[in-house]
Amino acid sequence: MPPVFRRMAWGRFYFAAVALLFAVLMALGVWRHRSTVPHWDMWGAYLGFYTRVGQDWHAWWGQDNEHRLILGRLLFWTDLRLFHGSMTLLYALNAAFPLLIVACFVFLLRRLQPWPSASGAWRTALVALLVVLMTSWWQNENFTWAFQGLFWLAYLLPLLAFTLLAHARATGRSSSFWLACLAGVASAAAMANGTLALPLLVVQALLLRLRWRDVGVLLLLAALTLVSYRSGYRQIFPAPDRSSWPDIVRYVLLFLGAPWYFLLQKLAWWPAMVAGAAWMALALVSAVRVLRQRPVQPYAVALLMLLAYIGAAGLGAAYNRISLGVGQALSSRYFTPQVMAWAAMLLLAVHLWPRVLTSRWALGGYALIPLLLLPVQLEGIKVPRDFLIQLRLPALAVQLDVRDFETDAFKRMTFTGEDTFALAEQARREHLAVFGEPDMQLALRHWAGAALAPMPQARCAGALQAVEAIPGVTDAVRVRGWLYDPARQRAPSLVLLTHATVGSRGAALGGLRRSDITQPVDRSERYSGFSGYLQTPAPASGDAAQQVTLTGLIDQQPVCALTLDLRP
Secondary structure, eight states: OOHHHHGGGHHHHHHHHHHHHHHHHHHHHHHHHOOSSOOTTHIIIIIIHHHHHTTOGGGGTOOBTTBOOHHHHHHHHHHHHHHTTOOHHHHHHHHHHHHHHHHHHHHHHHTSTTGGGOOHHHHHHHHHHHHHHHTOGGGTHHHHOGGGHHHHHHHHHHHHHHHHHHHHHHHOOHHHHHHHHHHHHHHHTTOGGGGGHHHHHHHHHHHTTOOHHHHHHHHHHHHHHHHHHHTTOOOOSOOOOGGGHHHHHHHHHHHHHHHHHHHTTTOOHHHHHHHHHHHHHHHHHHHHHHHHSSSOOHHHHHHHHHHHHHHHHHHHHHHHHGGGOGGGGGOGGGHHHHHHHHHHHHHHHHHHOHHHHTSHHHHHHHHHHHHHHHHHHHHTTOOOTTHHHHHHHHHHHHHTTOOOOSSHHHHHHOSSTTHHHHHTHHHHHHTOGGGGSHHHHHHHHHHTTOOOSSOOSSBOEEEEEEEEEETTEEEEEEEEEEEEBTTTTBOOSEEEEEETTTOOEEEEEEEEOOSSOOSOOOHHHHTOEEEEEEEOOOOOOSGGGGEEEEEEEETTEEEEEEEEESOO
């Protein structure tokens, strides 16, 4: 061990500190990105499912793309029914699942040589590196999308199944065997690639020479699960033709080597592809060496099964998604299985080549990896002040039933277009998810004609900067401007608009960053912009017919008002 790491146990302190830092930054990043706005697939698989399941129980089993998201739907139903779609449960699980994966890896590491003889510094270094890799913000989509808990489960559950089966072989405990069976079946209930877990458990059982009765049980479960899964199954993605196979090979190599693409600061694809080829070669050599051991080490075989599972998952992703391009292998969400593949390889290497992987040079490499990943980890807590408001803007259109679905913001929220309004109907009616937020409910009541609290006497500062027509919409216009309460030195979170003569109503979300400010101002004033919608006023004559009153609300209470000309 280098002297700098020997003195005063600085090595152990360094690795413990970076592990804690990465875990805390990950948790803070998840917390700061949490939102009640459904994202992309969630409009159909989350809100749409909740509507369907109340009409037909078969919704639990139905397909979503190529998956049957049974476990995910259980999480979604729990969140919507018990927590009114707050998504707090889903985000909490996104933060917990990577730590559970680390726990499984540490369990395996403790049972592989040379762990019993490892020094305290090495023990800390290996565990810390696992924490750093599994909490890395490169996989930010799996932290910031509430939908991604099922993606974590698709890799956590197979890892758990392989570990439990190895434990059953090592200890002779039948309870571990039956838990492995349960985890294998649950894997198939997570995502489509989870159906690979039970067949691999059969292979693992044969390699570990379990009793034929146990092999038969696993084989029966695998057959029943696969037949049930394929019953009524629809092929979603077209099969690639022969000309696509070179790209599929490149996709798989890039998929397996992707962590090095990020570690090398996105230098180029080819180093990652070389790393992917090296991973495959190391996996093959490791498999030969592990299977030649006598007696066979059950926990090393469990890691081999995980390597096979992730490799097969990468091939399946390439086969189904190659139409999206080779670069799709670098999607943030795929970093989870990719880094798990390299973490499992590291554990096997420590088992098979302990002198190399516990050298001072190896320790220096482990110390360098957190430093390379730290800049990206810090990005997770750098959230713009109006980030959550920007997410809610297209949801406001859905809440007010304004068909403004061609904007970039709307397309970033969902790809279901106009169907989004039908998918959200029950959520709007029952005030679930974003539609249950107090400002969103108040905006809808005002839009529908409900009376406001007494008009505040205080005068706001503000301006109406744009009134824009919406393509294909005749009963509403888009409005933008800014509103600020000088007395409280705060910007309203909600702006309600009322036409002076004809009674048209409008609502806008406040707190947006203003682009018209160039000189230094108070932070609250800089974030005093608003954007929303106004019902198209009926034709009327006179100056009053062109005026609209803007009422600013903070904590759902009117604090100031301003009457402006409707023509900005």
